[in-house]
Structure formats: C-alpha cells, structure tokens
Amino acid sequence: MDGPAGSILTIAVLAFVGTRLVTGLRRSMARDGRDLIVRIVRGVRWRHVWPVPFVLAAVIIAASTLARIPGMQRGWWSALGGEGNPVFGSNTSTIGTVWEWLIPAVFMVMLVPALPLFAYAEERMFRSGAEHWSPRRRALKIGQFGLIHAVIGIPIGTALALSIGGAYFMFTYLRSYRTLPSTHHATLESARAHTSYNGCIILFVIAALAVDTLSRA
Structure with missing residues (x-):
C-alpha cells in the first residue's frame, strides 16, 4: 500500500510492535521474569538444539511450496511493504535510509532478552495441557499455532508452514510429559525448544541483514 495512508499504517504497526517489545523487555527485567x-x-540442552535446523529446513521448504499457490504469499504486513515478521521492523519504505537497519536493530535488541518469555507464553497457550487432549484437538492447536502468525502479518503460506514448528514443540511437550508427568515441566521443556528455534531464526535474520548491508556498501 503506497501513499500517506500506507505510511501512517506502517508507523502505527511499528509503534504497536515496539510497545509490545518494550513490555516484554520490562517483564524480562522484573524479578519473576x-x-x-x-x-x-539454563535448562537448554543439546536435545533442544540439534533438531532446530531440520525443523527450519522443513518450514522453509513448506513455505516455498505453499508460496506457489495463488494468494498464499499474501499478508497484511507485506501489503504495507513489510518484509518477514513485523517484529523485525523491516519495510521497503525505509530502504536507503538509516531506519532500514536502525529499526530492526533496536527491535532485536529489545526482543532477544525477552525471547524465552515470549516462547513460554506461546507454549502455555498452544501446548500446556496437551496430555489431556485428543489427537484431533492437538492437531487443531498445531494448526492454530501456525495461523496465528497470519494474524500478526506473516503471509498465509508461511504461517501454515510454521505449523511444522508447532508440531515439533507439541512432540517435545508430550515427550517430556511421558518422562515426567508434570504440565509445568513439560511446558518449560517445550519453551526451551521454542526458544532455541526462535534464537536460530534471529541469528539467520541478523546474518541476512549483515550480508544485505555489506552488499550495498
């Protein structure tokens, strides 16, 4: 969306995302956070890390495949000129300006400390209590986890592909619960897998931004 309306909406989205990130950062600095x-x-182990590249590869392949279907590459953030997830603040309207790298840098600085908290919140929403759910409800929650990303602006095809990550987190949760029948412990375990997953994504984003910046230098 071009013109003043698009610019206003973009600023509004970035302001909203920035506010949420500040809230998360403040929570991460509080004692309970x-x-x-x-x-x-401290509970992250190799078992939480080694599957991540394979899960991400599956997500990327699925997203690329779904993007070939008409309409699946659409998302409201991309309609505003945004790139990827709004939480990274990348937008075509800032290309060639200092905001092109400053906004993503500031957003990521605020995001990283609170990353485990965001992961834990999503695990409580989409996995906690799954030991009592039917297979159908578990599958529904996995799909909901992916599609909720479409609500925050990610293209529909990519959001659906992210359900693969949701399936991995569900597997981690249930595996943990079978080992130690504790909902809280299982939620922490899936949050560790989720945090490792998101951490790898951030590393990829940082690398991509660095390569893009250097290529234009």
Missing part, C-alpha cells in the same frame, strides 16, 4: 528466563535458558 528473570527467574523464569533463567529456568528456561
């Missing part, structure tokens, strides 16, 4: 982050991060 810090304690939860420590529990999640």
Whole structure:
C-alpha cells in the first residue's frame, strides 16, 4: 500500500510492535521474569538444539511450496511493504535510509532478552495441557499455532508452514510429559525448544541483514 495512508499504517504497526517489545523487555527485567528466563535458558540442552535446523529446513521448504499457490504469499504486513515478521521492523519504505537497519536493530535488541518469555507464553497457550487432549484437538492447536502468525502479518503460506514448528514443540511437550508427568515441566521443556528455534531464526535474520548491508556498501 503506497501513499500517506500506507505510511501512517506502517508507523502505527511499528509503534504497536515496539510497545509490545518494550513490555516484554520490562517483564524480562522484573524479578519473576528473570527467574523464569533463567529456568528456561539454563535448562537448554543439546536435545533442544540439534533438531532446530531440520525443523527450519522443513518450514522453509513448506513455505516455498505453499508460496506457489495463488494468494498464499499474501499478508497484511507485506501489503504495507513489510518484509518477514513485523517484529523485525523491516519495510521497503525505509530502504536507503538509516531506519532500514536502525529499526530492526533496536527491535532485536529489545526482543532477544525477552525471547524465552515470549516462547513460554506461546507454549502455555498452544501446548500446556496437551496430555489431556485428543489427537484431533492437538492437531487443531498445531494448526492454530501456525495461523496465528497470519494474524500478526506473516503471509498465509508461511504461517501454515510454521505449523511444522508447532508440531515439533507439541512432540517435545508430550515427550517430556511421558518422562515426567508434570504440565509445568513439560511446558518449560517445550519453551526451551521454542526458544532455541526462535534464537536460530534471529541469528539467520541478523546474518541476512549483515550480508544485505555489506552488499550495498
């Protein structure tokens, strides 16, 4: 969307995302937030990390395949000139300006400390209690996890592909619960897998931004 209306909407979206990130950052600095982050991060093990590249590869392949279907590459953030996830703040309207790298940099600086908290919140929403759910409800929750990303602006095809990540987190949750029948422990375990997954995505985004910046230098 071009013109003043598009610019106003873009600014509004970035302001909203920035506000949410500030809230997450403040929570990560509070005592209860810090304690939860420590529990999640200190519990990360190799089992949470090694599957991530394979899960991401599956997501990328699925997203690329779905993008070939008409309409699947559409999302309201891309309609505003945005790129990827609004949480990274990348937008075509800032290309060639200092905002092109400054907004994503500031957003990521605020995002990284709160990453485990955001992951934990999503695990509570989409996985906690799954040990009592039917296979159908679990599948529904996996799909909902992917599609919720379309609500925040990610193209529909990519959002559907992210359900693969949701399936991996569900598997992690249920595996943990079978080992130790505790909803809280299983939620922490899936949050660790989710945090590792999101951390890898951020590393990829940082690398992509760095390569793009250097290529234009």
